[in-house]
Amino acid sequence: MSIFGNILSKLGFGHDKSAATANSTPAATPATTAPATEAPAVRQPEAGVAAPAAISTVDVVAKLEELSRSHTEKLNWKTSIVDLMKLLGLDSSLAARKELATELGCPAEKMSDSAQMNMWLHKAVIQKLAENGGNIPADMLD
Template sequence: MSTFTAITRAIFGDDHTTAPPSAPPVEDPQLIDLENHFDSMPGADHLNWRTSVSDLLELLGVEHDPESRAALARELGATEWTGTPEDDAWLHARLMRGIEHNGARVPPEFTE
């Protein structure tokens, strides 16, 4: 299972079919309010998931070491990823866009 699939299943449940970011977005009137959903998760009160990709992955119970983040970046379209703060910011925004694409309502400031 890909890391992105593991992430979407952690958010939407095991029976969720993950749409790759290149596919048409999920059209679901029952969109998950991502901000409220994440804020209500155990541990959210001490993790900065809004800006830190490592904290976001930790909140979701997904491996967040540099090698795992590099693999996720490649999965989401990065051709080069070295783990700089700029790379992590790109990965956070790209991951949020992918989550939005799969049926979550994501505030626009998280996808920029």
Template structure:
């Protein structure tokens, strides 16, 4: 899984904004049909009845990225992590490897064109790019975190 994929999964859950993780569980698999050795009676298939379709299906609510990250931070009890401005702290908060090697990989994934040397410029760009990508993936991100 990509570095950004790991970040997204840690915030949205394993199945995207609507399933798994923090925002709902995935449905358990349906139980298997019982196996019997007796022949089942044949029943003629029923003709499906027309059903009304709602005119508009409500859109899924976006994931509040700031709220999720604030909740994770408060749950860990580590107020020293400045995840709002530091990509290193964001990755640490999400229990991801924040090494320069991983940040270089993340920079490549997100299209960073500058020197991948761990500079403040690269890290600031990464933090904002991650927030923009989270928003594109269905997250609600305050302007101050992505601009």
């Protein structure tokens, strides 16, 4: 699994696989004509086309604050990618952060300066969490 995938997993992100499976196999419908007084039938997805899975919302800040309360170290996860990764129990080494930065498309010029990469990486992770259904406050997305 990717490092970002591990972050999503640790925060409880996930899709209901049974709903996605149920939506991907349309139910057979009888070939009858409905009387004109009934509402039109709901259109079924075409065979072989999966309906998009609903994204569940995850309160990222609440989960991280809960983890932070029970963590032995005082971690500044709101601004530090190292502390965020530590809080989630992930490898926060430079090598792991570089791998995550590569995975998320960090510009090459930032990869050579660990401070710039770390700042970019924290913002990118927070943004990606929001894109994946994370409830992130607007002040953290700036």
